[in-house]
Amino acid sequence: MTAPAPGPASAVAPAARRALRRAATALLAAALVTACASCTGGPAPARSDDGPWRGAWAASPQPPSAGNWSVRGFADHTLRQAVRLTAGGTGVRIELSNRYGTTPLRIAGATVARPAQGGAVRPGSVRALTFRSRPAATIPPGGTLLSDGLPMTVRPFESLTVTLRPAGPTGPATVHQDAAATGYRAAGDHRDDVSGGAFTETGTSWYYLTGVEVTGGPDAHRRDGVVAFGDSLTDGHGSRTDADHRYPDLLAERLAALGRPRAVLNHGISGNKVVRPGGATGEKALDRFQPDVLAERGIGTVLVLEGVNDIGGRLHADVGVEELIAGHRALVRQARARGLRTVGATLLPFKGSAYDTPENEAQRDAFNTWMRTSGTYDAVVDLDRALADPADPDRLLPAYDSGDHLHPGDAGYRAMAEAVDPGAL
Structure with missing residues (x-):
């Protein structure tokens, strides 16, 4: 059957219907954003980046x-x-x-x-x-x-x-x-x-x-925030209380001073491990990466510094360097599946610390060699060389050492922030 030729009324109807559909879709989207702005439920869901927060x-x-x-x-x-x-x-x-x-x-x-x-x-x-x-x-x-x-x-x-x-x-x-x-x-x-x-x-x-999220302002639509992900070296253990001298804080300040401001979010947990659960030190990095990092809004890069507790932690010293490397590869896959740029960091020297054994030092060296040469991450920050004592490269430079030969102090955390090439982000 041939449809009758449309008259003026039927010619307007499709456009009107499309306009109504667009309006209904916009109202539904607004309602969903409002509803989800404070949703409760199970473990933190992944949050899309299509909103203003x-x-x-x-x-x-x-x-x-x-x-x-x-x-x-x-x-x-x-x-x-x-x-x-x-x-x-x-x-x-x-x-x-x-x-x-x-x-x-x-x-x-x-x-x-x-x-x-x-x-x-x-x-x-x-x-x-x-x-x-x-x-x-x-x-x-x-x-x-x-x-x-x-x-x-x-x-x-x-x-x-x-x-x-x-x-x-x-x-x-x-x-x-x-x-x-x-x-x-x-x-x-x-x-x-x-x-x-x-x-x-x-x-x-x-x-x-x-978390604290912001909206509006001149940077309302930026999606280039950085998540610093790791253990106590990211968490800021050894820095002065109330000074905001953790290396992610100082990195954010440095980027702003260079005219390249970005939000820097600290997802470090002291004592955390990549491939082993840590009890009170949080779920292993492989398990917490999704709810802690991938659920963040407005980010474009993740900077990973983690593995020293897998190597040196006394309860889980059975982790070999190949297992640690496999864990890092899995983190990179998770990040890239969400479209994030990945930056990895070498492990800092720990000679003289509680982690210092010949076996642990050999594993640290092997991991750092892999980090520098494998090309797994999009970019690498060589914190090992940036904070090492030139007279004894397996040891932190004394000026950077908080005193336990494992964690930097304020000056060391500043050196870590300055070692990050803004272009790598």
Whole structure:
């Protein structure tokens, strides 16, 4: 049957239908973005880069461990934690994690503010956060939660204070152990305490807070952030508390000074290993790479420095260099499958440290030779040569050594940041 020739009305109808479909699609997309901005659920899902949000600060979650407040968790407490951003914008939101919680985590409320001295915040800067337009939220065991976006202008290298009021008792808490930053705890509800007088307890771990994202501003659509992924050498162990002298912090400062600013997100965990689970030191790198790195928004490069604990860790010294290399190849495959550029780093000298044995040194040398020559990574940063003592290349230069002959101090972390070629990123 031949269709009748379309008249004026039927000629307009297809265009109208297309316009209606486009409008409906736009409304649906907006609804999905709003709904997913603070979704809860199981382990952190991969997040697409088609939205306006991008990472400005990050910390990898770890299981509860002795030596901080995480084993007992929190009952009638308020937590106050300050973090320094490496990207700016006109809106902020936070990410909370209950990855290692065994019960739902209930948050009675949360605020952000601009920090003052100690546990105090600047008067007039306290802003309440919401979660799906509500002040309270519940995060299931294993889940993550994004707050709603809050209009707030922040600059690169500005600090934010996040105050959390868990609706306790929480049970054991998800933590980032080695924060190299002072956090505060108060008994009772002190979300709006400006003076900080109630925050009389201090520690150097972060709890539940695993990310701060920004949106808007002149860099709104940049997708060139860098994730520094690794162990204590990335986490900043040995750097001065509250100085922000971890090498990823100093790398972000250097890039900005060169007129090539990028967000640099720190996903180091002290004690972490590539191919062996580490208990309190977090899941092995092969397992945490997806939820910690690939779930980040706005990144284009991952810089990997990890393996010294696989080689030197006393409980898992059975890891051979070939197994470690295979682990790195797997990390590169994961990153490239998401379109990320990969930069690898050689392992630093450790002569005189607890890891120093002839067998371990031979494995470090073999791994570094592979890193320099294999072409597995898109680029290589030779931190071994940058921090070695020229008079004894298996040892850290004394000026860079924190004192344990394994971890750099502030000067060493600066040397690490300066060893990174911006072009490699």
